Amino acid sequence: xxxxxxxxxxxxxxxxxxxxxxxxxxxxxxxxxxxxxxxxxxxxxxxxxxxxxxxxxxxxxxxxxxxxxxxxxxxxxxxxxxxxxxxxxxxxxxxxxxxxxxxxxxxxxxxxxxxxxxxxxxxxxxxxxxxxxxxxxxxxxxxxxxxxxxxxxxxxxxxxxxxxxxxxxxxxxxxxxxxxxxxxxxxxxxxxxxxxxxxxxxxxxxxxxxxxxxxxxxxxxxxxxxxxxxxxxxxxxxxxxxxxxxxxxxxxxxxxxxxxxxxxxxxxxxxxxxxxxxxxxxxxxxxxxxxxxxxxxxxxxxxxxxxxxxxxxxxxxxxxxxxxxxxxxxxxxxxxxxxxxxxxxxxxxxxxxxxxxxxxxxxxxxxxxxxxxxxxxxxxxxxxxxxxxxxxxxxxxxxxxxxxxxxxxxxxxxxxxxxxxxxxxxxxxxxxxxxxxxxxxxxxxxxxxxxxxxxxxxxxxxxxxxxxxxxxxxxx
Numbered sequence: 001x002x003x004x005x006x007x008x009x010x011x012x013x014x015x016x017x018x019x020x021x022x023x024x025x026x027x028x029x030x031x032x033x034x035x036x037x038x039x040x041x042x043x044x045x046x047x048x049x050x051x052x053x054x055x056x057x058x059x060x061x062x063x064x065x066x067x068x069x070x071x072x073x074x075x076x077x078x079x080x081x082x083x084x085x086x087x088x089x090x091x092x093x094x095x096x097x098x099x100x101x102x103x104x105x106x107x108x109x110x111x112x113x114x115x116x117x118x119x120x121x122x123x124x125x126x127x128x129x130x131x132x133x134x135x136x137x138x139x140x141x142x143x144x145x146x147x148x149x150x151x152x153x154x155x156x157x158x159x160x161x162x163x164x165x166x167x168x169x170x171x172x173x174x175x176x177x178x179x180x181x182x183x184x185x186x187x188x189x190x191x192x193x194x195x196x197x198x199x200x201x202x203x204x205x206x207x208x209x210x211x212x213x214x215x216x217x218x219x220x221x222x223x224x225x226x227x228x229x230x231x232x233x234x235x236x237x238x239x240x241x242x243x244x245x246x247x248x249x250x251x252x253x254x255x256x257x258x259x260x261x262x263x264x265x266x267x268x269x270x271x272x273x274x275x276x277x278x279x280x281x282x283x284x285x286x287x288x289x290x291x292x293x294x295x296x297x298x299x300x301x302x303x304x305x306x307x308x309x310x311x312x313x314x315x316x317x318x319x320x321x322x323x324x325x326x327x328x329x330x331x332x333x334x335x336x337x338x339x340x341x342x343x344x345x346x347x348x349x350x351x352x353x354x355x356x357x358x359x360x361x362x363x364x365x366x367x368x369x370x371x372x373x374x375x376x377x378x379x380x381x382x383x384x385x386x387x388x389x390x391x392x393x394x395x396x397x398x399x400x401x402x403x404x405x406x407x408x409x410x411x412x413x414x415x416x417x418x419x420x421x422x423x424x425x426x427x428x429x430x431x432x433x434x435x436x437x438x439x440x441x442x443x444x445x446x447x448x449x450x451x452x453x454x455x456x457x458x459x460x461x462x463x464x465x466x467x468x469x470x471x472x473x474x475x476x
Contacts, residue, residue: 003015005263006307007261025062025224026232027066029241033075033097036284039283039285040234046111064116065223067219079093111294111297122210122219130210133190141248143183148192148211151189152183153244158246158250159186167184191209191211192211193206213245214248226253227255235267238264245258246259292321293324295324295420296320299378303374335406338402349400350400361408361412384409431460434453435453441453
């Protein structure tokens with residue numbers, strides 16, 4: 001099945017044809033580790049994790065690179081805030097970056113985000129960045145001002161081709177700062193000359209540090225080559241960051257297009273407002289993990305198409321938790337039946353189940369092949385679970401058929417990185433003994449004792465359900 005994906009550069013869906021199949025080279029803009037990771041990070045990295053997982057499922061070999069911007073104005077500001085002075089800031093910046101990078105990886109592990117192949121750090125690639133800037137300067141594309149080296153956007157005729165913005169139609173704002181010395185207000189810094197006490201590195205232009213945009217261009221091309229397949233990030237990075245990356249990279253290498261497919265995930269709002277610290281609606285992942293299972297967060301995020309905006313609220317998350325729990329309960333029910341079922345299926349019955357579930361799996365594949373529509377894929381799996389429930393109600397109980405149902409549901413949710421590790425929760429021995437005693441009482445028609453035990457367990461939050469296969473329990 002051909003995979004199509006929405007390319008921001010062309011503003012349409014395109015069929016995926018890798019540059020060098022079966023390999024796909026993918027670069028995703030990484031974090032600036034100056035604070036705890038938040039829901040926006042979860043949305044972005046779950047998105048590209050699912051894209052990678054599905055490409056691998058489809059038979060591709062994905063080389064995934066994701067940078068770490070470990071020197072930045074925000075990290076420096078954090079270091080100064082914590083030290084109260086401009087002494088040994090380079091070491092303090094390193095400590096801050098390491099602390100919050102470790103916290104980021106811990107959060108991503110909880111969300112079951114697979115690791116990239118390479119996590120290059122900006123500070124490990126400063127010599128290469130200097131070489132790039134020298135190359136741009138030699139071509140007359142970069143120029144020097146008292147505070148740094150700047151890229152001249154007027155020298156790149158295709159500037160604006162990603163975002164669709166023409167220079168003469170744009171207004172300054174966002175991350176573009178007014179600077180009277182620049183040839184064009186949208187010229188951007190390649191090298192920042194150091195202010196007193198700031199972390200810095202030697203260069204032909206004096207002590208300083210690289211600008212934000214040059215870092216991604218240098219690190220992505222070092223590990224993926226001068227042209228590669230996919231560049232991803234949040235929608236907020238489309239302009240100016242990704243636009244500037246294209247301008248400086250294609251100007252230096254002369255290779256066009258630098259990136260074949262540009263993918264951007266949508267924004268996150270909180271209670272239908274933009275997430276921001278000033279509004280008091282900024283939640284770190286650590287905060288959210290205290291309320292919700294990380295798998296519920298992943299499930300909720302993937303229940304919306306990655307390009308659409310997604311709204312976070314406790315009420316909506318609880319809805320996601322309920323949907324996640326329905327799948328978890330289905331798997332637990334199958335586990336229970338597999339434990340109790342005495343039957344063995346003739347091959348013809350197993351083949352029937354395989355054939356009957358195939359249309360739902362094809363729906364899953366069709367959704368994911370259509371611009372990685374995880375919401376549609378999840379809907380297809382819920383349809384399959386509904387069908388499986390119906391067959392169970394009609395008496396399907398052969399072990400092989402039950403096992404195929406279970407394996408198929410778990411495997412296909414697994415393609416989305418959604419797991420249900422706790423589906424088979426066990427009771428402590430005392431409660432399990434009470435359930436066993438009740439089953440004996442029922443067999444002996446001692447219904448008084450049976451009801452007493454049911455009430456006793458209910459008081460402990462354990463709900464019993466009597467089935468043809470034995471007594472099944474769940475938590476209230």
